[in-house]
Amino acid sequence: GNSVTQMEGPVTLSEEAFLTINCTYTATGYPSLFWYVQYPGEGLQLLLKATKADDKGSNKGFEATYRKETTSFHLEKGSVQVSDSAVYFCALSDGSGGYQKVTFGIGTKLQVIP
Amino acid sequence: DSGVTQTPKHLITATGQRVTLRCSPRSGDLSVYWYQQSLDQGLQFLIQYYNGEERAKGNILERFSAQQFPDLHSELNLSSLELGDSALYFCASSAGRGDLPNSPLHFGNGTRLTVT
Numbered sequence: 001g002n003s004v005t006q007m008e009g010p011v012t013l014s015e016e017a018f019l020t021i022n023c024t025y026t027a028t029g030y031p032s033l034f035w036y037v038q039y040p041g042e043g044l045q046l047l048l049k050a051t052k053a054d055d056k057g058s059n060k061g062f063e064a065t066y067r068k069e070t071t072s073f074h075l076e077k078g079s080v081q082v083s084d085s086a087v088y089f090c091a092l093s094d095g096s097g098g099y100q101k102v103t104f105g106i107g108t109k110l111q112v113i114p
Numbered sequence: 115d116s117g118v119t120q121t122p123k124h125l126i127t128a129t130g131q132r133v134t135l136r137c138s139p140r141s142g143d144l145s146v147y148w149y150q151q152s153l154d155q156g157l158q159f160l161i162q163y164y165n166g167e168e169r170a171k172g173n174i175l176e177r178f179s180a181q182q183f184p185d186l187h188s189e190l191n192l193s194s195l196e197l198g199d200s201a202l203y204f205c206a207s208s209a210g211r212g213d214l215p216n217s218p219l220h221f222g223n224g225t226r227l228t229v230t
Contacts, residue, residue, distance in 0.1 A: 101169075107157060
């Protein structure tokens with residue numbers, strides 16, 4: 001079956017530091033890949049997505065590139081802010097079997113300190 | 115606003131009781147997913163429905179059941195509640211179709227269940 005492996009947190013960074021959160025996946029076929037973010041007290045919301053190999057998703061300064069050769073979709077941001085403190089979830093989705101199937105990673109908590 | 119509505123927002127009940135959580139998906143979405151999130155166990159997938167039919171089951175206890183109605187809203191029933199069932203329960207919806215695997219999930223704000 002499909003699986004998503006995410007680095008365990010928490011990750012603690014100082015403001016303006018570079019962020020990388022690793023995500024690798026196992027899937028048959030050609031899944032779509034997503035990053036979701038969960039701010040304290042809220043539900044998950046889509047941060048970015050990529051639907052095919054070499055696609056780069058980007059939003060709010062975050063980026064991730066769909067790397068089929070390494071089955072990875074690492075999340076990066078050049079300069080984090082305190083407001084980026086949240087839990088980040090990597091996910092994949094495929095449509096085999098006639099309906100959408102979604103698999104989430106365990107989530108990585110990011111704490112940004114001033 | 116994600117377009118997904120979950121009620122109630124908070125629920126406090128006693129052990130042994132039964133509760134029903136309700137979810138209205140985003141307009142046009144056919145698939146509904148239920149997740150449980152507790153402090154120490156992250157996001158646990160419970161069950162998925164697509165256009166009224168159960169499609170996938172995760173770590174859902176036998177004391178828990180769900181259904182999706184013809185109008186596509188969904189209910190999650192939790193019975194014989196235990197202290198350990200205290201958690202945030204999220205509902206999400208998506209287009210759900212197999213030919214649209216890039217459809218994102220839209221999450222509600224969750225129902226916080228406290229079992230005392």
